[in-house]
Amino acid sequence: MLVLSNARLFLENLLKYGILVDANTSGFSIHKGPYNMPAACLVIVSNVFIVAALYTERRLSVGCFSERVGLLVHSINLSVTLCFPVAIVLMVKSMTPGTAVCVLISLQM
Incomplete structure (x- = not known):
């Protein structure tokens, strides 16, 4: 029941607001150069x-x-x-929470 109610809320928000994630500000954008990709550099x-x-x-x-x-x-x-990695994520302002979580999970595996 909980999954169905959250799925309904997710679909309503998706229809009302659309997709609000900008791929250029996610921290994994390649076209800006290697120093503007803090998440990828941290993994390397x-x-x-x-x-x-x-x-x-x-x-x-x-x-x-x-x-x-x-x-x-x-x-x-x-x-x-x-x-x-935690210090870098906290100090670099261009890293978004989504990419920070992905990077920290991948580094601790």
Whole structure:
């Protein structure tokens, strides 16, 4: 019953107001250049954290790092992995809530 009432409300709003999402301001527009796509750049930069974890694991397997240093490096990497995208989403004014949610969900998977 709840789904049907919300679907009816959704259809009424769609018929009354139309689609109000502008694709050019969504954060994924390509035609403005790479620096005007903060969401895409954030997804690309997320690979740095993956490479840092891989490098740390390789150094640990060889014996260059002690277990404590490895734990410290992994803790810092995990903290930055969780806080960096959130800080970028909050600081960049051109990122809309829809793209911010999509990016943050894709980065945490």
